[in-house]
Amino acid sequence: MRAIQLTRFGAPSVLVPVELPDPRPTGNQVLIDVEAVSISFVETQIRAGRPPGPFPRPEPPFVPGNGVGGVVSAVGPGADEGLIGRRVFGTTGGRGGYASKAAVNVADVVPIPDELSTPDAVGLATxxxxxxxxxxxxxxxxxxxxxxxxxxxxxxxxxxxxxxxxxxxxxxxxxxxxxxxxxxxxxxxxxxxxxxxxxxxxxxxxxxxxxxxxxxxxxxxxxxxxxxxxxxxxxxxxxxxxxxxxxxxxxxxxxxxxVTGTVPELAAAALASGLKPLIGQVFPLERAAEAHAAIEARATVGKTLLLV
Structure with a gap:
């Protein structure tokens, strides 16, 4: 799969496009063919080596990223096969999102309503x-x-x-x-x-x-x-x-x-709310470093997404 790997903590240039083996869903997981990925300000801080916010900081190299949207292409042995082919939003726990495929726990997956595009759903749910x-x-x-x-x-x-x-x-x-x-x-x-x-x-x-x-x-x-x-x-x-x-x-x-409520419940409520996400800029997956640089330079408005 195509992915962005954080090779070391530092400037945006430490985010490097790589080819990695496809993840395999285990247990109660699904594999998502990713179409859109959220970038958050917290992720730019993690990349720079600053305090990581809500997620534990793994040691490089690793694939960063948390919020993804796309189509379920496979399921683990404990997951419902009826999810295959469904468009969903999912959260990875802070690692593995900047990639063309992501393994996500079923409990962290929310169906995307038909009326929302996948990028809009990712921007809105995140x-x-x-x-x-x-x-x-x-x-x-x-x-x-x-x-x-x-x-x-x-x-x-x-x-x-x-x-x-x-x-x-x-x-x-x-x-x-x-x-x-x-x-x-x-x-x-x-x-x-x-x-x-x-x-x-x-x-x-x-x-x-x-x-x-x-x-x-x-x-x-x-x-x-x-x-x-x-x-x-x-x-x-x-x-x-x-x-x-x-x-x-x-x-x-x-x-x-x-705040009360689980992440999937709150994401589902957002997707059903009728709110309009402000997606100010999108970048191809391979240009994740440019996206991080733009966010840090305060040159962005609204949500920034990577498109796969």
Missing amino acids: DGRTAVGLFRLAAPVAGEWVLVEAAAGGLGSLLVQLALGVGANVIGAVGNRRKADVVSDGASTVEYDEPGWADRVRELSGGLDLVFDGVGGEIGATAAGLVKPGGRFVIHGGAGGSMTDPASVPGRVLTLRD
């Missing part, structure tokens, strides 16, 4: 499962003021849609005007590369009921100061620096650890 979990956790309601950081990203764009859908007043915080232009209609925008963006948030809202903080660093710290007493502050990432210190938040702090 970030949508997190968006749905965080949205259920924070439970915004009509009339509340909600700030979504990185609102032009794959996850942020879905959180904007979900909050607008319940009638919340949404402010999408983004890095520049190009990214502001892709935030969903109905949301206000602020650009945190412009001085005074926090003052603009105060002018619009008078204080925030809810913040989805996926950026951390100085931006997260500033957003924490905009929360009303009794508001909610959801910490779910540190794309712009260290995670926001919960002690700095005047309201109630929630984190990814507080």
Whole structure:
């Protein structure tokens, strides 16, 4: 099979196209002929040798990647043969996704609805499962003021849609005007590369009921100061620096650890939600290094996918 191997930790150039033996599904696994692969910011951190987030860090060389979509071509001895030929989304556990074939546990497989293309399904299920979990956790309601950081990203764009859908007043915080232009209609925008963006948030809202903080660093710290007493502050990432210190938040702090529901259940809910994934760029599998470089350079909007 075709695959991308991480040869050592370092710059994007450590991601090298290789030919490897096809994986064989064992036990209760299926083999997916992969059509589309998700790339996450966490995967760029793992590649660089930084803290690996939710997955244990294997030692190089290995094939990275977690979220894949495609057609089941074979099953292990404990799996249902009726899955063969089905289009599915699956998660590998953080290893083996950047490849033309991937072995995935049946428990981590979700059927793709007919109305969704495989790339759209991968973009939606990968970030949508997190968006749905965080949205259920924070439970915004009509009339509340909600700030979504990185609102032009794959996850942020879905959180904007979900909050607008319940009638919340949404402010999408983004890095520049190009990214502001892709935030969903109905949301206000602020650009945190412009001085005074926090003052603009105060002018619009008078204080925030809810913040989805996926950026951390100085931006997260500033957003924490905009929360009303009794508001909610959801910490779910540190794309712009260290995670926001919960002690700095005047309201109630929630984190990814507080999310309930299994990964397949949340992914299935996202696929059935009617949300529209923002897929900003796609790269052929062999150009995974370029995709990583673009994400790290903050040159992307929405979700980035590899097409096989």
